[in-house]
Structure formats: structure tokens, C-alpha cells
Amino acid sequence: MEFNLSSEEESLRKIVEEFVRDELIPLESEFANAPDIFEGSRWRSRVKSSQDAEIQRYVAMMEELEKKAAAKGLWHLDVPKEYGGLEVSNVALIAVTEELEKSAIPFELGNHVSNILYNCKGEQVDKYLWPCIRGEKTSAFGLSEPASGADPSMMQTTATPDGDYFTINGTKMFPTFADVADFVQLFARLPGTAGREGVTCFVIDTGTPGYRIARSIATIGGTEPCELVFEDCRVHKSQVVGEVGNGWALNQAWLGARRFQVGIRAHGKCQRVLRVVRELVRHEAKDAEEIAGKVGYFLGEIEALHTLTYLGAWKADQKMDVRAEAANVKLFATELLHRITDFALEIAGPSGLRKNHTLARTFRHARATRIVEGPSEIQRHIIQRALFREGAGSLELQ
């Protein structure tokens, strides 16, 4: 048994640790009042059209950081070797994110490419995959619909074959960044199919006739997901990713892969929230015992999240089935972050709800994460399904 990182993983972690210490931490006060749009990896597409001088100042800082990270070899960590990436292990990616999360700056190492796009073939590779790897294009993910969210097998958007074309009709809810993306990965079903059958994945360029972005919707999480409408949108069959009727497996793979990152992100955010609590109570003797007890409890839960996340990432590296592990991490991480932030707000009082207060931001973000990419109830469903399928033996030490 070995809980330490391999020497290769450890040296990567060290580089990131230094990067965070030398480049990110010094900028923290600068970023304290940055707008929400800099959260996450796709800030670039959101600020594309902005002429705001203040936003441009942050853009310059972010670009400078990206250059420095790339110079240290911290770019394309999760891109497969055949596309010129480093293809590091899942465990290494978790260790990297754990380091990045030690800073409050919402800086991510790129370029992340939706793993669905690695199923691109022929011309699709040059048109979609490479530009995404190079950071020239971004994509949106169209799965949820007005009447199907947690259970995407109920999707109603249809792709009707018509010679070499498909005609797409339907509405997609909540793809984030669709308004600024170059194309959307769209899931639609063949006519007459139901459930997981007949689901097909397409890449559809923004501006294709019959595809329009009806609106973008403000949320408390800071992102502005969109509503996409497809009305007799004709798409050539060369735009199908993977096989026709085989899209279900692709969307499951997309959802599964991100969970462990969610876990370690929440881990870092939880710690930062407790550090805010520490600052808030530093000079107050009032209720010190009760507060210390709760803080200690949460620190233990954070430790548990850490262990659970690394376990899942390690299992993913062993090519084990990690659907249940991923659900455990997503559920535990997002619920914990929400509880800790809620507790911190109790300590901070109303001033913690000032819009730009770090707690208010985390609170809004945390509330959303309990829903996006599969609400907690769906995670419990996935966990129990695996449990009844495989029995208690699935928890056995191997």
C-alpha cells in the first residue's frame, strides 16, 4: 500500500505549488473584487466582447498567468499524448488542482477539452478537436431540456434522418457559455426511439441556420446558461460524433470524468471558507468553544473528502468502474461545501451576504453545485443502484 504520490506526480505537484506561491497568492488582493465571470476555465469566451477597461485589466493579468503557467510546462495536462498533451494520471490532476485551490484566484490550467471530442473522426479532428486543444475554439454541452434534466433519457429533441442530413428539432436548457461558444455538442434522439436508445451526438456550429440562442439566463452561481432552440436545423451526417444512435455512452463519460475535480475544488473552497471564519473570530472570545467544535468537526469532514477524492481518482487510474465513486465524491463534496458556507455565514452575519463578499460568492456557487451535473438525489440514486447491483462486497478492500 502506498498513499504518497509517485515521484513523477510529486514533482508536478511541486511545480504547481511554487507557481501558486509565486504567481497567484501575490495577486489575491487584486482579484478580491474581480467579477464572477473569471470563475472557471472559460472566462475568455465571456469577456470576448467586453470593452470595459476594468475587465480588460483582469484579462491582461489572466493572460499573463497563462503564459507563465505554460512556460513552466503546466499546460495540456489532461490532453492525451497523441495530441501533444502530457496525459498525466487522474491522481496527478487532483494533486494539481489541490495546489491551485490554495489560492482564491479562479485560475485554471488549460486547455480542458470535453472528452467527448476525443471521439472526433476525419475532418472533425481539425475542425473541432485541435482548435479546442489550442484554445482557439470553445464548445457548449447541450443535453438538458425544459422537461428533462436529471434524467436525460427523457430528452425529446429529435434528429430525423434526411438523406445525408439530419433535421434537428427541439429545445435545450442550460448549456453554459453557449452564447459565446463556437459550437455546441448536441444530443438528440432518432425518431421513434425512447430511453437511452437512439441518442446521437452532433457538433453544430454557432450560426448554423435553424439553430438560435433564444436567451441567456442569470443564475445565482454566476454563470449565465442559455436556452437553445433548434427549428428544422439541417446538419450533415459528418457532424455526428461517434456512431449514430450511440450517443448515450458519450454523455455518461462526460459527466463521470469531472466529478473528482468537483471533489478537490470543493475541498479547497471548504478550507478557504474556514480560514475566513478564523479571521472573523480571531478577536472574539464569544461562543469560542462552540465555534471551535464546529470548525473541528468540519476539518474532519474536509479530511474525509480529501481521502474519498483521491481514492476515486486512483480507481479511475486503475480503469475500474468509478461511477459509484464519482457519485460519492460529488454528493459528499457539494453538500459539505454548502454546509460549511452556511455555517460561516452564521458567524459572519449579514455583512457576509454583501454581493462581493467571498462568503456570499461561495454560498451562491455552493448552492448551485448541489444541482448542476447531477443533483444530490441523482447521486444517491447512482450509489444505491450500484450497491444493490454489486452488494456490500463492492466496498470490500481488494
Place this chain on the structure above:
Amino acid sequence: MDLKLTEEEKLIKDTAAQFVDKELIAREGDYLRQQAPFLPPGAPAKRELDPQVQKELTQRARQVGLWTLELPQNFGGSPTSAVARVLIHREFGRSILPFRPISIPAFLFATHYGERLAAGTMSLALAFEEAHKTGEFSRLKTLYRQEPDGCILRDSSIFVSQPRADLFLFPAREQGTQRLGLFVIERDTPGVTIADEVELTTDATVARLMLQHCKIPNEQLHGYEYEGGQIIAVEQLNIAARSLGIAMRCLASSIEHARNRVTFGRRLAERQAIQWMLADLSLEIRTCTWLTVEAAWRCDQELTYFEEAALAKKRAAKMAFTAADTAIQIHGGYGVCKEFPFEGFYREARLMRLLYGREEELDRAVGEKFLRH
């Protein structure tokens, strides 16, 4: 990282699992119903293992290397790693039979009691009452004073579990220096009284250990601060491991029962209320399993592990309590029947939550340290 068990660890785990299935779980039915040969004369309210069965089991456990896990080589043992001990205690936790490997701090084998402890002709209890609250000795009140002809222990009175033991490991602080010392006290030492034995809600007892004008030879002082902390950490890991076994048994039985039991035309397994109880329990088992194994691994690597062991114990004991509660709820009326093991687990887990650090105390200590930082 490599979280697979080694071949040796697998072997140890399988040996323990087989022993528990074949020797312990197979006897549970009779034990729980307290039928002959398990029923001691007088049919007391407390369940006990028949001394003959206890002897037989001890012998068999010893044969397969599952008895004194810390036994050094010169006593014919092969001391197991902390990870292996977790694996073993985890398996024993699956059975309600009050039978498990004994835990003897390794340094005691170097004393003149070593031989008898190893042979099992002498038993040892930890008189650590003052450590149960905080999981450390910070609030230890008993003081001692060293004199040329022996250590004088200040008069005191504490509760001890296993009051019928021959030896007690007794912690005290040196007057003035506040240095911790661990004394080995024989039960018939002049000035030592053991009285007022009472039954707990579990099938165990506690009694008062009273010291009055008690003088202990200087060579009975064994072990200091670090040994004390180490013993507590080992006990915490044992409790965590046992809790994991309890939870695994409760989970497996509950899944089985939910698959078969039908209410209002549907199997319990199809009811979301039941599914979620078990989903949440399985999540807790996962996290506690790895927190415990990681703490044990740190011990084997000679890294710091006291805080990790305390956390593992705190979460795992609480989890075992929830697991037993869940199993009782899912088994319905059977759950509270004494013929089933779940109510026994429930009572045992409640006790384990109170040993070697209460949840609130451990949380507060961790929280205070963080807030001071």
C-alpha cells in the same frame, strides 16, 4: 499511490474473514439465544461466552496467528503491521460474539510479565478512564511522586473496564514535572481495591479501581508520554476497524433483507427511503475505511498518525452507530430482537463513541488548534 492490499495483507484478511465466518458467526445463533452450552449457570441478564467455548476459540485463534497481534518474535509471534491489525479487527467486528484478538502494548513483553501475557495466563486492562473524554492525557489528575524505594501514587478512584484483569496499566503525572508515567499495577497490590462492579448497557462491566496509600516499585514504571499516546492511537484504530466490521455486516444484511422483504406489493429495495439510507451508509463506510487504513499506513511508515487515528475513530464509531440504527430500522421488529445481532451492535457502538475521545471533545481540540494558528 497504490491502494491495493499486498499479497500478505490479503492473506491475513482472508484468514481472519474465514475464522470469523466459521468460528464466530456460525456460533452466533446459539450465543444470541443463550442456549447450552453458552448459558452460564444462574441465567444472568448479561450474555457471556461459555468459558469452555472461549478457551477453544482462543486456542484456534492462536493457531492461525489471530490472537496476540503485537507478540514479538522471541515469544513465537510475528508482530503484524498496523494495516494488518486494522484488517483483522475489521473482520472480527462483523460478529457480535464477544471475542477478538487481545491488544497488549508491545513494550510490556520486555517486562517480567511478558511471558505470562504472551501465554495468556495473565490478562491486562487499560485504566485509562481520564483519556476517554479527550482522547489524550491532558486532563489526567492522578499524580505520583518518585522516591528511592518506589513511586507513591496519590489516592484516587477511577472506573475501569475489564475489572477482572490481573494487571492494570495505570497512567499518572509526576508531581511538579507533570511528566506522564505508565505504571503496571497488579490487582493484589496493597492499597489497590476493585469494587462496585456494575453492568453496562453492553454485555461488559465496569468497576471502581481505588488507590489508597499505594506504593509501586520503581521498576513498575514503564513507558512515558509517547507510549501513552501510542496506546491510545492503537485503541482508536482498533475501535475504528471494529466499527467498520459492524457497519459492513449491517450493510450486507440490510441489502439482503431489503431485496427479499415485500411491503405493499414492492420490495423494500425499490423504496427510495430505504435506498437512500443505504446509499448514505455506504458513503460513510467508504470514507471511514480509507481514513482508518490511511492512519494505520502512516503508523507503519513511522509518520505522525495520532490525529489521523483520532479522526478515524470518531467518524467510524459514529458510523457504526448509524449503521446499526439503519439495520434495525430496515429489519423492523427483527431489528430489536435479541436473536439478531443488530441491537447488540447498536449498544456496543454507542459505547465505542464514548471511548478514547468523545466527538465534541475531539472536534473542539482540532478546531481550537486551527483557530489559534
